[in-house]
Amino acid sequence: MHILVINCGSSSLKSSVIDHRTGARVGSCVVERVGQEGSRMRFNGEWEPLDAPNIEGALKIVVPRMVENLGGATITAVGHRVVHGGVAFDRPTLITPEVEKAIEDNFQIAPLHNPPNLAGIRAARSVLPDVPHIAVFDTAFHATMPRRAREYAIDHKVAEAKNYRRFGFHGISHEFVSHLAAKHMEQDVRDLRIITCHLGNGCSVAAIEYGRSVETSMGMTPLEGLVMGTRVGDLDPGLLIQMQRDGMSLDEVDAFLNRDSGLKGLSGVGNDMRDIEARAAEGDERCRLAIQVFAHRVRKYIGAYAAVMGGVDAIVFTAGIGENSEVIRHRISQRLDYMGAVLHEDLNRDAKVSHESPVFEISTRNSRVRLLVAATDESLQIAREAAKIVEARQATKGAERGIPVAVSARHIHLTQEAVEALFGPGYKLTERNPLSQPGQFACNETVTVVGPKRQLENVRILGPTRPDNQVEISRTDEFFLGLDAPVRASGDVANSPGCKLVGPHGTYEMKQGVICAWRHIHMHPDDAEYFGVSDKDVVEVAIQGTSRELIFGDVLVRVSPKYKLEMHIDTDEGNAAELSKGAEGALLSATDGNALLRRRKTRFDEVAE
Ligand code: ADP
Numbered sequence: 001m002h003i004l005v006i007n008c009g010s011s012s013l014k015s016s017v018i019d020h021r022t023g024a025r026v027g028s029c030v031v032e033r034v035g036q037e038g039s040r041m042r043f044n045g046e047w048e049p050l051d052a053p054n055i056e057g058a059l060k061i062v063v064p065r066m067v068e069n070l071g072g073a074t075i076t077a078v079g080h081r082v083v084h085g086g087v088a089f090d091r092p093t094l095i096t097p098e099v100e101k102a103i104e105d106n107f108q109i110a111p112l113h114n115p116p117n118l119a120g121i122r123a124a125r126s127v128l129p130d131v132p133h134i135a136v137f138d139t140a141f142h143a144t145m146p147r148r149a150r151e152y153a154i155d156h157k158v159a160e161a162k163n164y165r166r167f168g169f170h171g172i173s174h175e176f177v178s179h180l181a182a183k184h185m186e187q188d189v190r191d192l193r194i195i196t197c198h199l200g201n202g203c204s205v206a207a208i209e210y211g212r213s214v215e216t217s218m219g220m221t222p223l224e225g226l227v228m229g230t231r232v233g234d235l236d237p238g239l240l241i242q243m244q245r246d247g248m249s250l251d252e253v254d255a256f257l258n259r260d261s262g263l264k265g266l267s268g269v270g271n272d273m274r275d276i277e278a279r280a281a282e283g284d285e286r287c288r289l290a291i292q293v294f295a296h297r298v299r300k301y302i303g304a305y306a307a308v309m310g311g312v313d314a315i316v317f318t319a320g321i322g323e324n325s326e327v328i329r330h331r332i333s334q335r336l337d338y339m340g341a342v343l344h345e346d347l348n349r350d351a352k353v354s355h356e357s358p359v360f361e362i363s364t365r366n367s368r369v370r371l372l373v374a375a376t377d378e379s380l381q382i383a384r385e386a387a388k389i390v391e392a393r394q395a396t397k398g399a400e401r402g403i404p405v406a407v408s409a410r411h412i413h414l415t416q417e418a419v420e421a422l423f424g425p426g427y428k429l430t431e432r433n434p435l436s437q438p439g440q441f442a443c444n445e446t447v448t449v450v451g452p453k454r455q456l457e458n459v460r461i462l463g464p465t466r467p468d469n470q471v472e473i474s475r476t477d478e479f480f481l482g483l484d485a486p487v488r489a490s491g492d493v494a495n496s497p498g499c500k501l502v503g504p505h506g507t508y509e510m511k512q513g514v515i516c517a518w519r520h521i522h523m524h525p526d527d528a529e530y531f532g533v534s535d536k537d538v539v540e541v542a543i544q545g546t547s548r549e550l551i552f553g554d555v556l557v558r559v560s561p562k563y564k565l566e567m568h569i570d571t572d573e574g575n576a577a578e579l580s581k582g583a584e585g586a587l588l589s590a591t592d593g594n595a596l597l598r599r600r601k602t603r604f605d606e607v608a609e
Pocket residue numbers: 199200201202229271272273274275277319320321324325326
């Protein structure tokens with residue numbers, strides 16, 4: 001498929017036509033200084049003057065040229081980069097007038113980026129009205145961040161009313177390079193914990209746990225986090241108050257922190273890392289300090305994110321500085337040996353990446369954590385996302401077949417060793433009733449689960465016995481017991497807290513295994529084929545036939561010939577959906593932006609009431 005990718009700024013425009021499978025560029029155009037003196041465009045490598053009053057005018061020139069350039073081939077879809085998706089968009093979305101309106105609603109939280117993004121969308125839709133246009137958001141990849149990472153510690157009523165929360169950016173790039181890294185490592189991204197460092201003019205780090213972003217350094221706006229070209233990154237908010245007390249106006253503070261800080265502010269020579277490195281090498285003290293502060297901040301985040309994920313398998317460097325600066329990579333990678341990351345200095349010096357050869361490994365052979373340089377390609381990622389939506393629109397079976405939904409009460413799976421400790425030597429679990437999943441049964445036996453704070457009695461054991469002990473509880477139970485249980489897929493118990501179990505014969509100390517079950521759908525391979533999903537995919541499901549319609553995002557798909565089609569949610573989730581017997585879920589196709597938006601709106605309105 002040929003996808004036209006458009007990235008519209010306030011006075012600049014980048015666009016290319018990309019074959020979404022190969023990443024090959026069939027045409028490209030860069031436009032600079034639109035509406036200003038010296039306005040020009042570079043079409044397939046050649047610069048020429050451009051006479052357009054604004055971005056809309058520029059697109060009306062550029063898009064027909066790109067189409068002409070295809071020599072008879074057609075554009076299947078247009079992918080638009082949109083910086084801020086706000087709370088409404090957590091995935092790439094087919095653009096409709098309703099979607100345009102929702103992007104407009106986010107102007108207030110992204111005043112610099114969303115207005116030109118939307119102007120580009122409107123102009124491109126008027127020039128190419130007959131192809132689907134898809135918005136791909138910089139924030140969407142981070143929508144999986146848990147609340148603990150998303151919330152600022154401020155009055156929750158104000159936070160909710162104003163949507164003051166962390167969103168994160170550069171998601172298109174973080175997602176793209178995490179997949180590149182996994183491919184290079186010949187592993188599934190869903191089995192890896194990756195820290196991606198996007199170090200360009202804007203900089204951010206992301207913690208990507210098993211394919212999902214769980215933390216990132218940018219927040220409500222792209223100002224938080226790392227030191228950037230001209231942006232300050234992390235700062236004591238008390239300083240904002242002090243600056244205003246010292247007489248700076250709001251606009252002055254804004255300009256100071258967004259345009260005159262970061263590398264530019266620290267170095268005093270500008271925001272280009274190449275210049276700063278050159279001056280530092282000549283002995284310029286301020287440039288040396290700029291480099292030290294920059295690298296120190298990144299290293300600090302890497303340590304923090306390894307702690308957040310309980311370990312890390314790969315650290316990836318990308319974007320202008322990450323891909324090109326051996327000096328910065330060297331500094332960041334110092335003193336990471338304690339976590340098993342060892343830089344190979346020669347490889348680091350030699351590293352070169354390109355679209356054709358996008359990954360270069362710079363860790364030593366015995367480094368447990370792989371250090372990688374990866375060439376980001378946000379346009380290709382946008383083209384892929386747009387193509388995915390086009391393909392899914394062509395196969396719209398998903399929502400027509402209901403998925404039975406069951407509430408899974410708290411329960412426990414035990415090893416034979418634990419069974420014997422709790423019920424006596426040689427004891428065998430006895431079946432009370434069979435469960436919906438073939439071969440699984442609820443037992444007559446129960447145990448008491450003891451947490452640091454309180455205990456839960458009569459927790460049902462599910463059989464048969466398993467290789468690992470696992471207690472599955474809800475968030476409410478978690479707080480009741482006083483435990484911090486991570487959301488995990490069944491069987492994934494590494495680095496989870498333990499607890500004490502009490503049975504009629506004795507007690508048993510579980511070292512780990514207390515989790516909140518990640519809501520999931522069991523599917524037979526035939527079901528998976530029908531729905532067009534595979535094991536470990538994450539989907540969105542609308543619950544129907546209840547008194548409240550609700551959409552559950554972030555639902556894990558588990559496929560096995562042993563499974564029968566059924567979605568499992570915990571008691572908190574069941575209560576939230578006011579689930580009644582016979583409730584069904586509809587697997588939503590990600591393409592249906594309108595339906596998603598309508599449903600989501602209903603949900604937010606309900607919450608607001
Ligand atoms: P943007 O965020 O605008 O897409 P880029 O990813 O192009 O930015 O990154 C721009 C940054 O990369 C600049 O600070 C530039 O100095 C830096 N950079 C590019 N090449 C090198 C290099 N060889 N050595 C050091 N820094 C580099």
